[in-house]
Amino acid sequence: MRLSEQRDLLRDCLHVWAIDGKIEVEEEGVSVVTADGAFTLTAADPDLRPVRWFLQTPERRAVGAAPRAIPSIGAALSRLRNALGADGGVAPRFS
Numbered sequence: 055m056r057l058s059e060q061r062d063l064l065r066d067c068l069h070v071w072a073i074d075g076k077i078e079v080e081e082e083g084v085s086v087v088t089a090d091g092a093f094t095l096t097a098a099d100p101d102l103r104p105v106r107w108f109l110q111t112p113e114r115r116a117v118g119a120a121p122r123a124i125p126s127i128g129a130a131l132s133r134l135r136n137a138l139g140a141d142g143g144v145a146p147r148f149s
Contacts, residue, residue: 055127060084060095067131071140083108086134093137095130096121106130111137 055063057079064086065077075088083096091112098105107130108121124130135142 055097057084063131064095064134067135071135071138073138073140075138086138088138090138091115093134094121095134098123109133109137 061077061079061084064084067073068075068077068086073086073088075086078085078087078092080094083094085092085094087093092110092115093112094110096108096110098108102123104125105123106126107124109124109130110121114121122133124133
């Protein structure tokens with residue numbers, strides 16, 4: 055996924071999640087910057103498969119912890135949404 059695609063996806067997610075923040079494209083990844091700090095999503099090196107993404111949060115950065123390894127973009131967005139404190143939304147019900 056190109057950085058421009060990550061930027062657009064995260065911009066859309068902020069809108070859907072109703073999070074007040076901005077998107078910053080950096081050399082290695084894309085950051086969501088809010089009043090709580092920068093949440094940075096970076097692509098993993100292909101040699102690290104099955105890990106595909108890393109998510110660094112302000113809390114982990116503050117204590118010098120490495121970014122969290124994540125296996126898919128869906129899981130990365132879910133972790134990011136939770137880290138940002140966004141509402142999970144309504145789960146669909148099928149009958």
